[in-house]
Amino acid sequence: MPTLACVPILVRSHTDAIAQARTARDAGADLVEFRIDGFFRPNDDTSADEIESIVRESPLPCIITCRAAAEGGFYEGEPDPVLALFDHLLPLPGVAHFDIEASRHKGWAPVGTTASLILSLHDHRGRPADLNRRLLKMRATPGVGVIKLATTARSVRDNLELLDLVRDSDHPMMALAMGEHGLMSRVLAPKFNAFLTFASLRPETATAPGQPTLHDLLHLYRFRAITPVTRVYAVVGDPISHSLSPLVHNVVFEALGYDGVDLPLRIPGGDEAPESLKATLLELIHHPGLDFSGASITLPHKRAIVRLAREQGWSLDDASAALGAANTLVIDRGHPRTPAVRVLNTDAPAILRALEGSIDLTRSPLVGVVGAGGAARAAAWALARSGARVLIANRTPEHATALAADLSGQVRAITLAELVREPLDLVINATSVGMKGGPAPEAIPLDLHAIPFAPLVMETVYTPIETPLLALARSRGCRTIDGVAMFVEQAALQSEAWTGLTPPRALMNRVVREALAG
Ligand code: NAP
Secondary structure, eight states, X not given: XXXXXXXXXXXXXXXXXXXXXXXXXXTTOSEEEEEOTTTOOTTOHHXXXXXXXXXXXXXXXXXXXXXXXXXXXXXXXXXXXXXXXXXXXXXXXXXXXXEEEGGGOTTOOOTTSSOEEEEEEEOSSSOOTTHHHHHHHHHTSXXXXXXXXXXXXXXXXXXXXXXXXXXXXXXXXXXXXXXXXGHHHHHTGGGGTOSEEEOBSSGGGOSSTTOOBHHIIIIISOGGGOOTTOEEEEEEESSXXXXXXXXXXXXXXXXXXXXXXXXXEEOOOSTTHHHHHHXXXXXXXXXXXXXXXXXXXXXXXXTHHHHHHHHHTOEEOHHHHHHSOOOEEEEEOSSXXXXXXXXXXXXXXXXXXXXXXXXXXXXXXXXXXXXXXXXXXXXXXXXXXXXXXXXXXXXXXXXXXXXXXXXXXXXXXXXXXXXXXXOOSEEEEOSSXXXXXXXXTTOOSSOGXXXXXXXXXXXXXXXXXXXXXXXXXXXXXXXXXXXXXXXXXXXXXXXXXXXXXXXXXXXXHHHHHHHHHO
């Protein structure tokens, strides 16, 4: 049976609950959960009457839940009045399931109806130490229809135990990891044959931390297309919530008819970052049944992934080996027990692809790269290998000198003041200057006015698309290439490495520009 998409609704009034249920139906939900715990008043028949009419008028089959305060809900009372209400609602055909916490269930069962009993367990702090024992007890409970576990994930890895429990369950089951690390358990529910997953109508109506919206579940992650054999991809970094990678890669998978899904996974930065990256990736790669097949690796893990590849004996492409930084993991699962792992740097070739048609690198043009971080390193290396003469200039000149030394004589470091006096054919901004939310969003990384002619100007920054540098360059009559061009190319190369298919670049370009404009 396909995994259901359920929208939880905190009942505040009859009118509001029915309006939300209709919106959920129109947006593609399979069922709704009416959370009556903030509404039901045990000694007041009018609240019970309203709940009954909500069930009668619900446009979708529903779950009725009166979540106890002890498990994260609003209901502070005893279980008996709730069970009495459930008895009263039993004959109504609209109720598909009654949810009761295993700790408060008292042997109640929906006898004589088609509705089933969801026996649930919630832990908003972590995972109960005796989870397996409690699960066994839930499975052995007479009358149980569906088992629900909701624990709190402290890392990406905590999803995997829950997904395994679902896959191995002899009862219909759902197991949801709450919190920012829990997205995997929610989106991959169909891959592990979970009974349902929850998705909110809007971020602010989520009833548990980490719940995706129904729109994201159905359209961004293509929940209905996920099956037990769907390949899983991720963008890994910190922060990661605003990454455009899942949007772009999922659109490409759909356009190519490729059975894959791409998710954001936050692996925290800081002192522990390399160890967390290693532990998480190794567990994902070797997890049976996850079909983890690749990842986009972003800050702060771009260098650590190369060190990990060297330690694990994974293959490195020329760019990652030379630059000591990479942004792509490819896992060939041809031999499931011994997957072959490749690490690539698609940033470097993406810069060349973005320049194609605008400059002939074989004619040894003079290129000024501004910056000395990862993007500058990729640009300088790729351009020098393609025949350009490369000058590097940076706010901190020593960093430019060190980068030039690392690239062993292929490029030359000069100061920013000297750079603008050179007869440059191309200038590339490879600093974070001009980036929204960055260190200097309104600034321009070099004195373009001092250049007496109009070189081609390329940005790596893509938020915003039109940076102050690009605006100035255009006003001075320069041809320009924005940062989206590089972003699309590095993603297209990743997609090609993962799928073996030619990605729809024009579509990717449109999707990214639309997302950035919105
Ligand atoms: P990074 O390694 O942290 O390097 C940052 C660079 O920016 C350094 O050269 C730094 O100079 C310079 N910088 C920072 N703040 C500055 C300021 N206020 N004034 C002058 N210079 C400043 O970062 P990265 O990974 O190279 O990324 C750089 C940019 O490239 C980012 O905006 C990123 O979004 C973009 N990027 C885009 C793509 C794409 O696909 N389009 C891919 C990768 C990166 P110091 O050495 O003096 O600190």
